[in-house]
Amino acid sequence: MEKTVTSKQMLGELLEKHYKTAIDAKAEGKLVAWATSICPQELLETMGIDVVYPENHAAAIGARKDAMRFIQQAEGKGYSNDICSYARVNMGYVDLKFSEAENIPMPDLIFCCSNICNTAIKWYENLAKVLNIPIIMFDMPFNHTFDVPEHSIKYMAGQIKHAIKQLEEITGREFDYDRFKEVMEISADTARWWKKATDLNKNHPSPLNGFDMFNYMAIIVCNRGKIEGRDLFKLWHDELAAKVEAGIGPWKDQEEKYRIMWDGIACWPHLGDTYKVLKKHGVNMVTSTYPESWTVIYDTGDIEGMAKAYASNYANRNLDYGTKNVARLVKEFDLDGILYHSNRSCKLMDFRQYEVQRRVEAMTGIPSVVFDGDQTDPRVFTLSQYETRVQALIEMMEKNKELRRNG
């Protein structure tokens, strides 16, 4: 009898395989690249280059409470405690090269895309310098207009062509455009299944708690261009769809009382605490601004479309887009409230957060709170502040519900 594999098992296996394959590739003398989380990985996949993602790795180290060793190492070198903690963990790892949590091989190539932030440019520039290895840079100009301007698209398409040449020089192999098309198709498919699965949370009750979504995010980052990644999200989707069909909510021992959005990256070192406080009160995080970043969809073979899709990441777009996007999520996911993570590491997300919060509240009428935390530096977050803010959010959401009940 064929053994049934759950998506959770598959997730674990794929993650293990992801890290092991990269370590084995390095041992066999193959090229390994370090890349930013929402980069055009299609190019590396086409070239058969193994890729690991320092952001994923730093998050794993943070979640398994091993970040401080690396952070202290980086700060000892002169990195300010004001800069992104993913970068500090990673720069520390470059020196120490071992974590009890998870390990990655040292890179032969740096692959950076600025659609997530300009911080990545500085961080990856440093990696290339310290490790004395080549860097491929995709610069995606900030969109202060609602849509991506034409001359930006042309510039980015030019960079993709330039990167292909760089890859051919680095590997000594020709770029296979047929394989490129295949990878583009798989990548778009994976993204579609990822979106379809996470969209199932629009149901009442939602079949998933958002913290599980954070776990699955590891694979959308590192396996987007692989068939296994697509298969995982398809399986996950089917499981969630079955739960929806059966009316099963996110928890066995708790009802979904409030539906909220989490703005920004998780507090990886305090994942358990942040989750438990919400669950205790029946608050389910059904969506977040963040995961949709990997819904990178474009027509196969269309390089300009690909460039535009990557440049359209919400972090790279203006306030009007950011606001409209959150207001849309409020409506589509029928949210009761929003929890904004003022993430000390991410200035790009933070310094627009207050205005987005005000506008979304005005547009939708749902309450929200902001709490202070950090994606990997455990020193920033305090549980008591978090609990107080969540409590305040619950009170406001309850009041709203009461008003609705009373007509």
Add this chain to the structure above:
Amino acid sequence: MNDLKSLLDELVEAGSNPKKTVLKSMQDTKKEAVGCFPIYTPEEIIYAAGYLPVGMWGGPTDLKLADKYLQGFCCSIMRSNIEYGMKGTYSFLKAVAISTFCDTLKCICENWKVAVPEIPLIPVVYPQNRMIEAGKEYLNEEFKRVAKELEKLSGKLITEDAINESFEIYEDFRAAMREFTVAVSTHLNTIDAKTRHLVIKASFFMDKKTYTLKIKEITKELNALPKEDFNGIKVIATGLIAEPTALLDILVENNIGIIDDDLSQESRGFRVAARKEGTVYERMVSRIVDQRGCTFLFEEAKTRGAMLIDMVNKHQADAVLVIMMKFCDPEEFDYPIYKEEIENNGIPILYVETEQQMDSAEQIRTRIQSFAEMLTVEV
């Protein structure tokens, strides 16, 4: 000498009082002003459009209103600019131009639209992949887009003659600034750290044509003087900006002279001359393409450390002074890299962290005093 003293006094005064200087320049030129956020704002285009480009480098002010948009861990120059904008300090500006060189600047650009809606915004987005053809073409297009926005603002076309003339004024200004800094390097008794900074800073608030005449005169007067023996400590300053003023006072008190700099508000803005060939816009692009060692422009070779070491050797400087504007991500990322390179070359390095709204500079004073004592003992 009297001419030199009065010219220096005039520019020091101008650099010390931005608003007063700007208002006077507007009156003298009968032009409306357009505010230019740091850094590399294409002032030539603004000038060609008939406006007076003026620098917006923050300043000491109580931060209250800006808290509506920005958390406390935001760069103090940007918090000040938003605060001033919201307070109405910039009400005389026709528009502002903001370049989006870092994550903070991107957000400032977006917040400005809401926080100070009465002053229109012209964003400028520079390419980081500036050395490849696609990057150069993009920047060319971007400059032209900025020109169009300015034409919309003024209701007048920017003629080819106007942009050509404006670019020549700016190239002449930049060449004059390079000559001035060379002249200062041999006259550190006459031009102390504070004077150097304020004289350069004045250029942001005056019509460039007028300013250039004055700075050329100063350089001429300096060069007519014998080269000076400076018995203090000669440093190369690096960072965003040599402020607050208290920092400069402490440098002067400790007989520390700035023999050359790698500061965004100073030499980074004028150390590169445009290439001779091409259209004006292509020549403007070439200045960005040819810039090296700047924290805001991606550079695979990351030559800032090597550049600072060369500067120390060229001037026989005693140390590198790092003026770190707190919360400036790009600067904070560069520091560990060039620090190691500089230290490996046996060059002393002094790191001071500053904010524009510092209640007390006592900590900086102590650091600088001990550093000065240490270097004096070594000498």
